[in-house]
Amino acid sequence: EAGVAQSPRYKIIEKRQSVAFWCNPISGHATLYWYQQILGQGPKLLIQFQNNGVVDDSQLPKDRFSAERLKGVDSTLKIQPAKLEDSAVYLCASSPPGGGPTKDGYTFGSGTRLTVV
């Protein structure tokens, strides 16, 4: 079974530029999560999708971050404009229908490391 695919693996941009990250979940996984992991901290949930609808985006800085999952499969997370404090690893995770971290199948991708200079 293929895992959660994320691209790019690394990205360096200047502050005030825009950037986009892509995530392709495991086939058949209905729920998709984006996490932000700042160096020295644990991952923090930014947004959770159920199919193509948003379940929770309470910790997403909506003035600069946006995310979409138009066809209920892959997803894009965008930052515009980027700030220095956005430097982090952005992790995507997915889970099967009716699943979540307590059930089998909840899987993380390898992440995109963003450096804002």
Next chain:
Amino acid sequence: AQSVTQLDSQVPVFEEAPVELRCNYSSSVSVYLFWYVQYPNQGLQLLLKYLSGSTLVKGINGFEAEFNKSQTSFHLRKPSVHISDTAEYFCAVRGGGNKLTFGTGTQLKVEL
């Protein structure tokens, strides 16, 4: 609200020695607890989880953890570590809506 505290940011240990990584939690709802491992430049991999039942949970790679409700702890242990166990370990608690709240992580460094 849920929170997790990992008091040790780094734990150095010699190969074949035992290790304990500490985790304390706070939760206002049913407690579901997790330990994840993160190797360099990789995503998070589940080591073990406590949902209910036996308070001693066995996971992959020889790790185990004990849920202690009175002390609100979920410490991770391994009786004999290997150099390949060098990684960052995260404790997490599940809140409402399947939301995971992670601790700040403990870097385990196994030395020869």
